[in-house]
Amino acid sequence: MRKPTAEERAAIGAAVHAAEAGTSGEIVTIVADHSDSYHDVGLQYAVLAALLAPLVFAALPDFPLGIVERLSGGWGSFEMRELMLITFAAMTALFLIVRYGLAYMPLRLRLTPKATRRRRVRRRAIELFKVGTEARTAGRTGILIYLSLGEHMAEIIADEAIHTRVPDAEWGDAMAALIKEVRQGKIAAGMIAAVGHVGHLLAQHLPRADDDSNELPDRLIEL
Numbered sequence: 001m002r003k004p005t006a007e008e009r010a011a012i013g014a015a016v017h018a019a020e021a022g023t024s025g026e027i028v029t030i031v032a033d034h035s036d037s038y039h040d041v042g043l044q045y046a047v048l049a050a051l052l053a054p055l056v057f058a059a060l061p062d063f064p065l066g067i068v069e070r071l072s073g074g075w076g077s078f079e080m081r082e083l084m085l086i087t088f089a090a091m092t093a094l095f096l097i098v099r100y101g102l103a104y105m106p107l108r109l110r111l112t113p114k115a116t117r118r119r120r121v122r123r124r125a126i127e128l129f130k131v132g133t134e135a136r137t138a139g140r141t142g143i144l145i146y147l148s149l150g151e152h153m154a155e156i157i158a159d160e161a162i163h164t165r166v167p168d169a170e171w172g173d174a175m176a177a178l179i180k181e182v183r184q185g186k187i188a189a190g191m192i193a194a195v196g197h198v199g200h201l202l203a204q205h206l207p208r209a210d211d212d213s214n215e216l217p218d219r220l221i222e223l
Contacts, residue, residue, distance in 0.1 A: 003031065003149075008188035009220045015192040016218040019199025024209045025162055026142045026216040027198055028133050029191055032223040034109065034150030035124035041112045042102035050095040054087050109150050117151045124148065125155035128223075133159065137215045141206060145174070145194050147182065154178050156198070165205040173197050191220065 004012065016027045102108045109117070125146040133142035140160040147154045156171045174197035181190030 003222060004188045004191075004220065009222075012188055012191045012195070012220045013218045015195045019195050019202070020208075020218070022208055023199060023202035023206050024139060024141050025199075025202035025206050026133075026137050027195060027202075027218075028142060028144045028216055028221070029147075029195065030128055030132075030144065030221045030223060031147045031149065031187065031191070032124070033148075034105070035117075035148040035153075036120040038105075038108050038112050038116075038120070041116065042099060042108050045102055045111065046095045046099035049098040050091040053090040053094055057083075057087055057090070105150070118153060121146075121148045121151050121153045122155055125157055129157045132221075133157075133216065135159070142216060143198060143202070145178070145191065145198060147178065147187070147191065149182075149187070152179075152182065154182075154194075156194075162202065162206060166201055170201055171198070174201070 012029055016029060019027055102111065125144065125148075128146060129142075129144045133144045136142055137159065141162055142159040143162050144157045145154070146157070154175060156174060158166065174194045177193035177197055178190040181187070181193055
């Protein structure tokens with residue numbers, strides 16, 4: 001999925017600026033390629049594949065015995081040492097095949113359970129929020145709209161002043177509008193729609209104060 005163009009980034013920034021015109025809230029938008037490397041998932045699959053070798057050999061003993069027989073020229077000398085060597089060779093081969101096969105990120109992402117992807121996206125969004133948004137405004141009025149492209153998942157995280165005034169359930173329309181457009185490959189349109197919904201909610205619950213100033217950048221942040 002392609003990243004937004006320069007024109008689309010500018011449009012997202014303009015949407016943030018317009019949404020903030022009616023609220024003291026500060027909207028931050030971030031689009032990331034993915035939220036985690038998931039190397040541990042690839043390693044787990046590789047270990048599981050390696051462990052399958054002795055299980056298969058135990059269930060189908062004729063298979064490794066047939067390999068030994070062919071290697072011995074049909075003399076049928078089945079020593080335990082040879083069977084163990086074949087088992088360990090098979091385990092090593094399976095581990096390496098799966099490990100390096102899952103070095104391909106799209107495949108690794110596809111094989112990662114959805115619940116794991118959801119937790120990693122949430123964790124990454126919170127990390128970015130704490131670094132770039134939380135407590136960065138005088139009134140604790142920052143809010144992050146985070147989109148992780150690889151996982152096709154998004155998060156909306158609000159600072160203290162917003163969180164206490166706007167129930168989490170009210171962000172549903174913003175999330176739905178974002179995901180609907182992103183599923184069609186329209187990243188910019190999705191972000192703009194989400195910003196619009198968030199701005200509408202913030203204007204209701206946290207209207208713009210007379211002394212309000214723009215404390216966080218309006219531009220789209222890409223990771």
